[in-house]
Amino acid sequence: MLHSLRQLLRHRALVQSLVARELKARYRGSVLGVMWSFVNPLLLLSIYTFVFTKVMPGARSAGLEPSQFSLFMFCGILPWTWFSSSLLEAANALIAGGNLIRKVLFPAEVLPIVSVFAGLVHFCLGLPILAAFFLYLRAPVTPSDLVWLPLVVFDQLMLTLGLALIVSSLTVHFRDLRDLLANLLTLGFFITPIIYPLAQAPAWAQPLLNLNPVTHLVVSYQEVLFVPGPYAGWPRLVVLAAVSVLVFFVGYFVFDRLRETLAEEA
Amino acid sequence: MNTIEVHDVRKTYRRHGRRRSFGTLKSAFLSGRGRVVQPDVTFEALKGVSFEVGAGKTFGIIGRNGSGKSTMLKLIAGIAKPTSGSLSVRGRVSALIELGAGFHPEISGRDNVFINGMMLGLSKRQIADRFDEIVAFAELQEFIDEPVKTYSSGMYMRLGFSVAINVDPDVLLVDEVLAVGDEGFTHRCLDKFADFRRRGRTVLLVTHSLDLVSRLCDDALWLDHGRVRDHGDPRRVIDAYLMDVAAAENRALSVARDSVSVEAMTLDAPDMSNAAEGRWGSREAEILAVEFARNDGTTSHVFESGEHVAIQMRVRAHRPLQDFVFGVGLFSADGVCCYGTNTDIEGAQPAEFSGDGQVTFIIESLCVVAGTYKIDVAVHRRNGVPYDYHRQLYTIRVTSKVNDIGLVRPPHRWTFSSGIRISGL
Secondary structure (H helix, E strand, O other): OHHHHHHHHHOHHHHHHHHHHHHHHHHOOOOOHHHHHHHHHHHHHHHHHHHHHHHOHHHOOOOOOHHHHHHHHHHHHHHHHHHHHHHHHHHHHHHHOHHHHHHOOOOOOHHHHHHHHHHHHHHHHHHHHHHHHHHHOOOOOOHHHHHHHHHHHHHHHHHHHHHHHHHHHHHHHOOHHHHHHHHHHHHHHHOOOOOOOHHHOOOOOHHHHHHOHHHHHHHHHHHHHHOOOOOOOHHHHHHHHHHHHHHHHHHHHHHHHHHHHHHHHO | OEEEEEEEEEEEEEOOOOOOOOOOHHHHHHOOOOOOOOHHHEEEEEEEEEEEEEOOOEEEEEOOOOOOHHHHHHHHHOOOOOOEEEEEEOOOEEEEOOOOOOOOOOOEHHHHHHHHHHHOOOOHHHHHHHHHHHHHHHOOOOOOOOEHHHOOHHHHHHHHHHHHHOOOOOEEEEEOOHHHOOHHHHHHHHHHHHHHHHOOOEEEEEOOOHHHHHHHOOEEEEEEOOEEEEEEOHHHHHHHHHHHHHHHHHHHHHHHHHHOOHHHHOOOOOOOOOOOOEEEOOOOEEEEEEEEEOOOOOEOOEEEOOOOEEEEEEEEEEEEEOOOEEEEEEEEOOOOEEEEEEOOOOOOOOOOEEEEEEEEEEEOOOOEOOEEEEEEEEEEOOOOOEEEEEEEEEEEEEEOOOOOOOOEOOOOOOOOOOOOOOOOO
16 A cells, blocks of 8 residues: 555646546536636635525524625635535546546545545635635634645545545446445535534534544634634644545545555446 | 566456346445456356466467457556456556547647656656657657547548657557558658567567568567467467468358258359359259368368468268269359369269268369468359359468468469579569
């Protein structure tokens, strides 16, 4: 496994080029091109804002202004989109790239990893929009909190990579997983405090929500970006970092274990 | 020193069926080498193959479809791992197995060259250095910035080939890919292989083009149902392979022959312009077996052009016959009659044919050009009504060192007057 990891490090440039290709290819032929990276989260945000301020105003958190509530949701939707789209794409990555794996000596893990990094790029493209919203709404930002943002992103990257490796290699053997995953992610969206603050969830549900690692991720994003005042949640982040790195290694181990079967089954 | 060493390699695949490849998640995680697989759900693609390829050699692997050639290549390329046995390859390997695998249709040829090159193990700088050469070799200078989806399949393959061959590997694995381009491109590919050999690189060629193997390879390996059938001098291995193919064809034809309904065919007079295979006749007399023999009496299906060939027929008359004619016909692969004769045409008077016997038709010199030929043999009445007519049921292959054309090769020689100096004839 260490040998494989070293190999992977040698393929950095390939991952980089494939991510660039992924982004280039995705928007080739569309009118708005790379603008879709901005438009997509904007549209999603408008829909949620409309639903929670106009359609079901009661469902919105009592303490927050409508504009603030949009901002709050945006802080969660952005990382969630990265998380879910990466996993969905990773689930398909090995099957779509089957020709490569079966016919070319090629490190198969590159494919799901590329899905995750492509998601990261989209996430980063969404950050300026978030910043623009903060400026437009004159929301208070604590600049010293922002130094924690890279660690949150790192946690999410590791966690997503680990899960993507597991999902992609297992999907090759159990194709049903792709469909199952889409439904699990829909469920995941609601058991993660994205469109509601964690504190607002019923007391009995909070321990359950806390079992979901993505809860801690999203809450960290919200605390770092949205919640005013100095950030004090860093112990959570450090624990999460340890868990995420562990998930990554477990994911890599599973992938490495199934590697030989991939060339036959993909 | 050997570049490739393969020792007792086996490869077992699981059969795909309704059965899941893994029974449970648990077995999926516990899977690995040494797991026990049930023979009824497995397929042995390679059953203990051993061979060695010396450095700088061009090595050909031939065999029928499904004989394990491509599996062997994948193992050498490292794409798949052998189930048991050992395999070692020295140096960087580039496999021309699937050309352009991993090309993305939406992005330009230029970007695809870079990504494909990196997949094959080159660094960005190395690709940049070789970029012009790659594009020039594929003859795509004008189109290199167009998205690959606009390429014709030939352009796509040429670009894939060009990238793979410019990886400049120590060991080049080629799986039946020379059919991708036009004549000109094929020639340049062959030049590239020749260049590889000059620089002491090893080439492993898997192909159905036996001609290519005999022209290019130093050594040939014949795989048959996952086992090595023969290994050594390409011409000898190819001859043995061709004989086996012909024998298999004959076996297949003899099965078809037996299923021909005699009653239905009895009244059909054989029509020489109709090239369909088959067997007709009343079977009052029968041709039981046909063999082709060399001058030394050994039977074969492969003959050198100009060689002595004896067509030996074992015949039997079920009742004494006074009216009988033996005939022989030779047809080219596309059904053109090269030669036909019978005892009646040649003026023989039949007298008595009873019981078992042997008829031998001796061709002193088989004066036809290289190719596959079908043979007719028959015994019939003088008015043409057949006792037993075997229409193109036998196949022989004629080889030649000279690639002359046409059908027949009349015995010939050249002479030149004193003003013309020429050698090699």
